[in-house]
Amino acid sequence: MSTILPLFWDLSSSDKKKRLDTSAKLVATLQKLQATFANESAEPDVPSGESFGVDGTPRDCSAEDVVEHNFRLDLLNSPDVAYSIRRLLRGLASPRESSRLGFAVALTELLSRVSTVSCAQILALVLDASRTTGNQTGQEERDLLFARLFGLASIVHSGLLVRTHPPLPQFPSAPSTPESCGAVLKALSTLAHAKSWLAEPAYWAVGSALDLLAATRDADVPWREKVVRALLEEEFGETSPVEERAAKSETVWTPEKIALALRAQRLWPEREHEWRWLWAPTFRRGNIFHQANLVTLARILRETGFEGEGDNAVVTIPGRAWRPQVHHIWDELLDQLLPLEGSGHTPKGSFPEFFRVVVDESLFSVSASNERKYWGFVIFKKALPRIKATNLPMLFTKNFMRTWINHLSHPDRYLHSFAKQIATDILSIVQKDPSLGFAFVLQLTGIHGNQQFDKLTRTKTVESILTMTNAEGIKDYIAHILGQVDGTSSSAMSEVQLINAHRSWIVDQIAALIRNGAIPKDDGWVQQILDWLTVHGIFVIKKRSPNSPICAVHKVPSPPFTDDLRRQCRERLLSCLTDLTRLSNVTQTADRAQRVTGVTSNGEPWVSRVLQTIRRLDQASKHVELLSGFDSKDREILERACILVTNLKKASSDRSEDVLGVELLLQSSILQFYLENNTDGRDVASLESCIDGASRLFHSLDPSPVVSKPFQDDERAIEPIDVLVDVIIGFLEKGTAYTRAAGNQSFSLLSGAIKDSTINLILSQLEHRDPSDLVVDSDEDSFVVEDDSSEGGHDNDSESPSADEHNETLRTNEAGNEGLEKTTEDFLKNLIDSAVDSSDEGSEPEPGLDDDQMMAVDDQLAQLFKDRIRGKKSKEGAQREATHFKNRILDLLNILLKKQPKSAHIMQILIPLLTLAFSDEKQLSEKAIGLLRSRIDKLKVVPSTIDVDKTSDILNDLHVRARKVHSSDALAAISLCSLYVSKALLHVGADTTVRTAYTLSLVDFTERKASDLNTDFFSEFIKRHPRTAWDMREVLLAAPAKAVNAYRRGRAYVLLQALLVSLPPMPEDELDNLAVFMRQLQRSVHSVLSSAYDAHTTSTQSFKEALKLTLAGTRTTKRLMAERATSVQIWEPTIWGELCDCLKRSASLVELCRQIVNSMQAQQPSPKIDGGERVGRKREKAAAGRKRKANNSMVPGATEKKDDPTSRKRRKKKVM
Secondary structure, three states: OOOOHHHHHHOOOOOHHHHHHHHHHHHHHHHHHHHOOOOOOOOOOOOOOOOEOOOOOEOOOOHHHHHHHHHHHHHHOOHHHHHHHHHHHHHOOOOOOOHHHHHHHHHHHHHHHOOOOOHHHHHHHHHHHOOOOOOOOHHHHHHHHHHHHHHHHHHHHOOHHHOOOOOOOOOOOOOOOHHHHHHHHHHHHHHHHHOHHHHHHHHHHHHHHHHHHHHOOOOOOOOHHHHHHHHHHHHHOOOOOHHHHHHOHHHOEOHHHHHHHHHHHHHOHHHHHHHHHHHOOOOOOOOOOOHHHHHHHHHHHOOEEEOOOOHHHEEEOOOOOOOOOOOOHHHHHHHHHOOOOOOOOOOOOOHHHHHHHHHHOOOOOOOOOHHHHHHHHHHHHHHHHHOOHHHHHHHOOHHHHHHHHHHHHOOOOOOHHHHHHHHHHHHHHHHHOHHHHHHHHHHHOOOOOOOOHHHHHOOOHHHHHHHHOOHHHHHHHHHHHHOOOOOOOOOOHHHHHHHHHHHHHHHHHHHHHHHOOOOOOOHHHHHHHHHHHHHHHHEEEOOOOOOOOOHHHOOOOOOOOOHHHHHHHHHHHHHHHHHHHHOEEEEEOOOOEEEEEOEOOOOOEHHHHHHHHHHHHHHOOOOEEEOOOOOHHHHHHHHHHHHHHHHHHOOOOOOOHHHHHHHHHHHHHHHHHHHOOOOOOOOHHHHHHHHHHHHHHOOOOOOOOOOOHHHOHHHHHOOHHHHHHHHHHHHHHHOOHHHHHHHHHHHHHHHHHOOHHHHHHHHHOOOOOOHHHOEOOOOOOOOOOOOOOOOOOOOEOOOOHHHHHHHHHHHHHHHHHHHHHHHHHHHHHHHHHHHHHHHHHOOOOOOOOOHHHHHHHHHHHHHHHHHHHHHHHHHHHHHHHHHHHHHHHHHHHHHHHHHOOOOOOHHHHHHHHHHHHOOOOHHHHHHHHHHHHHHHOOOOOOOOOOOHHHHHHHHHHHHHHHHHOOOHHHHHHHHHHHHHHHHHHHHOOOHHHHHHHHHHHHHHHHHOOOOOOOHHHHHHHHHHOHHHHHHOHHHHHHOOOOOOOHHHHHHHHHHHHHHHHHOOOOOHHHHHHHHHHHHHHHHHHHHHHHHHHHHOOOOHHHHHHHHHHHHHHHHHHHHHOOOOHHHHHOOOHHHHHHHHHHOOOOHHHHHHHHHHHHHHHHOOOOOEOOOOOEOOHHHHHHHHHHHHHHHHHHOHHHHHHHOOHHHHHHHHHHHO
């Protein structure tokens, strides 16, 4: 007994693993005890039968019955087993932690392994242990009812309910009989009717008993059919007439009875003729899933009872409260309607019809409560993993989608969190099986969903699904939405408007597929989208071409695309190319794989693919025609550009970056030429300039070299690369996202070919301009390819003819406004004066302005105010556009610094960047400072060849600016540039220039009180270039003595200290110079400190900096000259000990002095004996002790500190 008692406590543990381990250990121990039990007791004198009445129902267990069952329990089992069974039965009523779970598991396992107990015996003990009385509290009654439920469930799950072999020892009866089995089922049914909240678990146990009975064989349990028939007759009343069954409240259909009926149908499908009588009249045809029974089933599953026929017969089940857990009947329903794969079961009934009637029109109906909708969501979640792709429309029904979208769109909705969980589950399913992505997108954006599902629900569900979908799913989705381009009918204007709105949505959707970087790109469907946008944006389909490789021309759209839709297609085409231009792709070359941006998988630029489509369609004049045609001159220029592109592709096998850059720039110009129209005017000059620059840069590639108009006469001397960069600058002026992306990428490829004149051209764009010279006409109806909310509208060059005309118009308007303003002011002044004169004379006022004259004045005033506002906005817009344009120019400089870190042209941009960094324009200033810090300061390499004279001038200019600047941020930026230029000069051997510049600045810093330089300006140079700074040691050493004040003297000491700390190991011949420098440093510092102390002109901080410098000098000497004996003769500890006598008023200075003396004495040679060997450890310790005493005698502050009462008190406290 002592071995099992401790185990019962852990059966109540809240840890599941601990409970299971304890149960297994307890059962194993009891099995061993039962096996060793010797049954020596004699057969009882008065063996009685089972405690059941004539009808098979359990009798009220009297005291004699309980005594009899306990007697048998003790007789056939060991004392430990008998005790354990009783204690486990009593423990089922315990509410402590997880007692019921632990004790029920242990009891079930024990009953399944012990063959000396009977079903009637355990049933009687369960009923006796869970008997309720009238004087118990509600909690006590619930505990006992739960104990009875768990006890009866243990009998069922242990298999004791149908155990017939072997017979009980010493008794001829079997462990289970039909009477005992029926009694257990009857007890469960009685328990279900006693309390409504026990109905579901009690009938679940009954269902488990039916599974157990169905799994047995007739030979083992010959009475199983009898028990099953008796149970069904009791529950569904087969023996009574239909009218009497409808009159009994016990026969009200509940979800529990539906579950029992479904289980009976599943276990015994051959008895369908019997179910017709049992389920009638509530369910007809003997099949609960029949379409005629679905409405009744829906009412019952909403937990309303059904009695009789007709709608009036539906009554609410009494005592049934709502619970968040759905009934276990739903698992049974789904198992039969949607069996899991591998279960071997065939579906029964029609799931679409079932879900529509029982779930969608019942739980998701308009009048359904939030609780019922919650159940609907749970059922949807259970059914979702069982559905295949072809059956998804069954789940996404009308009412469900309405409810889901409604609760998903607003966080304050009652079921918002559950709706989000369903969306997460859908994403998890798509992640496991990407082939389902397209099917889910169809449902979310289909007839019951909404095309703007993500926007309506404020989620990214559809977008996330598309990112997980495979390439085939994306292709299917594109084919699906492109198939919806044409409407079904265009007879009414309203329908035409709906079709156009739907087409606009389609254009946005296919563009979003490319814009979303998380969606894996495939050349096939990307090309299909670009072709579709190209066809409908640039061409007009006259006749369908079903054999064309371009799918967009397979049919003629009806109704035709409007101008707004075509403009939208052109805008989205360029936005797609912009996104693809920024997208990198790995291409495989002959020798290696490399990552390139803006190309297909085979390395061809996407803009080249678009141009190939345009050229192919341009030649198919039978089927399509250009939206805006070309005249002969434009066609000639276009053909020449296309021929040049073809020659560039064949230029070289290695495809150098220069060729790729020119090709990309030329193709982008051709695309812009196609997108522009005759109404707004094509930019012929830009294309001609691009052709001219490309043909002169690669003169052997142009088959028809013709001097273009912009570069006749003297302008022919302009470098070809300058011409191309000027075209790129023109791209940046247009302000669209594609022109910026194409221009930046072209410049990145051409950055290796730029020259000094190119840098000057770029820097000239950053010069300050008067905003009145810039023109921005917000009212002009020009062709805008793509909106850019971040950078405003269009920016025109004031030198162009159109700009001059517009400037002239503005000046004319301003002159007219000034005249109108003057006239209006004079008129109002005269009017007021006349009114005042009339009032002064005391006479009656003369007649004023009539109504027509007043209206004319009002119109003039309104026009005057409008012109003023328009002029103000025009100037503000021009200034804003100029700032945005300069930002784009800075992007070019950023590309240059990133792609060509060794370029000598970087020197040219330093001064302009500094000028821009401290201008009044905040955006430009921040970006310029960012370039200096993130690019210039991070450069690890310098140009290999530079112009020393120009670079020297740049360095001197930087230092002049540094001496005059009044901002620490500005000085830090100048310092970055100075360090970079110095590094470049030192790389080519111009050390003298660098030393001279920093020497002059150092003299200005130390000797001029108004100097704006700081210590960081020099310390960074010393840390990065210590060799060059060492050559400036004489100037640095003389700086403290010449300092204008004590603060600058302290800063000079800091610079000297930085030099000593940064010194690298020196060659042998340089160590003599180091020794000389250290002696000079010692004399200089000691002299300055001594004289300053005598004159009382130096602060403690200045002394501290000087002492820190001395300490750094001693340590540097030890680090660099440890192997040389001359290092001992450099420092003189005696003079520094004497100096400490004067500094005893400051404890920190005394401590620094002690460190200096210790560092100096540590460099003294160790004592040696005749053989050159060192003395023993004892002598060394003695010598060290004497040295410490000598040090203390040389430092008076140290001896005085010993007698300090504060120190004595501290030591005493430490001892205590």
